[in-house]
Amino acid sequence: xxxxxxxxxxxxxxxxxxxxxxxxxxxxxxxxxxxxxxxxxxxxxxxxxxxxxxxxxxxxxxxxxxxxxxxxxxxxxxxxxxxxxxxxxxxxxxxxxxxxxxxxxxxxxxxxxxxxxxxxxxxxxxxxxxxxxxxxxxxxxxxxxxxxxxxxxxxxxxxxxxxxxxxxxxxxxxxxxxxxxx
Amino acid sequence: xxxxxxxxxxxxxxxxxxxxxxxxxxxxxxxxxxxxxxxxxxxxxxxxxxxxxxxxxxxxxxxxxxxxxxxxxxxxxxxxxxxxxxxxxxxxxxxxxxxxxxxxxxxxxxxxxxxxxxxxxxxxxxxxxxxxxxxxxxxxxxxxxxxxxxxxxxxxxxxxxxxxxxxxxxxxxxxxxxxxxxxxxxxxxxxxxxxxxxxxxxxxxxxxxxxxxxxxxxxxxxxxxxxxxxxxxxxxxxxxxxxxxx
Numbered sequence: 001x002x003x004x005x006x007x008x009x010x011x012x013x014x015x016x017x018x019x020x021x022x023x024x025x026x027x028x029x030x031x032x033x034x035x036x037x038x039x040x041x042x043x044x045x046x047x048x049x050x051x052x053x054x055x056x057x058x059x060x061x062x063x064x065x066x067x068x069x070x071x072x073x074x075x076x077x078x079x080x081x082x083x084x085x086x087x088x089x090x091x092x093x094x095x096x097x098x099x100x101x102x103x104x105x106x107x108x109x110x111x112x113x114x115x116x117x118x119x120x121x122x123x124x125x126x127x128x129x130x131x132x133x134x135x136x137x138x139x140x141x142x143x144x145x146x147x148x149x150x151x152x153x154x155x156x157x158x159x160x161x162x163x164x165x166x167x168x169x170x171x172x173x174x175x176x177x178x179x180x181x182x
Numbered sequence: 183x184x185x186x187x188x189x190x191x192x193x194x195x196x197x198x199x200x201x202x203x204x205x206x207x208x209x210x211x212x213x214x215x216x217x218x219x220x221x222x223x224x225x226x227x228x229x230x231x232x233x234x235x236x237x238x239x240x241x242x243x244x245x246x247x248x249x250x251x252x253x254x255x256x257x258x259x260x261x262x263x264x265x266x267x268x269x270x271x272x273x274x275x276x277x278x279x280x281x282x283x284x285x286x287x288x289x290x291x292x293x294x295x296x297x298x299x300x301x302x303x304x305x306x307x308x309x310x311x312x313x314x315x316x317x318x319x320x321x322x323x324x325x326x327x328x329x330x331x332x333x334x335x336x337x338x339x340x341x342x343x344x345x346x347x348x349x350x351x352x353x354x355x356x357x358x359x360x361x362x363x364x365x366x367x368x369x370x371x372x373x374x375x376x377x378x379x380x381x382x383x384x385x386x387x388x389x390x391x392x393x394x395x396x397x398x399x400x401x402x403x404x405x406x407x408x409x410x411x412x413x414x415x416x417x418x419x420x421x422x423x424x425x426x427x428x
Contacts, residue, residue, distance in 0.1 A: 013311065068308070069304070093292070096298055111284075112288060116249060154302060156302075
């Protein structure tokens, strides 16, 4: 491995959170960005080709070393680490709406889901998956919510654009046939 | 109508004890019904679906019911609108249109949920390095101090500290009955008394208060009248002839 790849590996190993490309580039002020990208690719290859228990993953706007899924059971059985709790269906539904329509107010989420979302929104906020990004116009200037970088991490997304576009979904949001004469 | 309601439940209500917890809301329940009955989402037989919907939410507890009841009301309203005769020349607006739009929107959102669920599960099965909190700030270095220095410091503090002003607080209860007795006695002798004649300038505050309360009490029951010609003037106390008569 090149010295730069080793340096990146050490930094990634030391950090519990993904590290953004810009931050990785700061580790060696003399290395151009292209060299950093190449070194990351080298490290990823190294883990994949030589066969390692960990892999290099790009997510949440940065890079992170994660254990491979096949060892999860063993690690959990030995109580060395535990998987986080799954999100409830209600939480996932609200998150999906926020991810696609942010910034979005509570009333609009409730409109799509057809249920009250006050409690769900609070727990998503407490888990750091959504945040208040502003206030809307209109009555009471409602709080507007958006997703956080932690949301991307939680779903192993590099960025929001990685989610399927609305028209790529099996049912694209079709306008109901307008009645003639309208 | 009663016959129609049993339409979907040939084996009685037991068939309809559905765990509504399995549904994440009224739209979810509606979509499930449409899928089970293999209905065309663009041409929902609203009367049938409304009945099915009502049957399923029968077992709901009140706390969870609100969202479902709102949808039930909506379905029944659409059902009623569908029954209205359509004018020949008027453009007919399908009362189901808004519901269809919401159902499609909801279904689309469910697809995104599937994507999120899959990605989330993948990430859940991988561990990152555990979070290690940054070291707590180092404790301040131990004091380097001799006994003499410490005693001198204590002495300086004690000198600087002023002796606190101590005083005793004694509860002095008001004696309204005694004040009432004095006022009554005075008014028996004279028809009119001035405030300053009862309460001297150097009177005890508790006596002033007792007298004031006594006066107000006697004025209330109508034994006397209290008059003050202008602000800060002496208060005149008069026997109340009417009150006396009564």
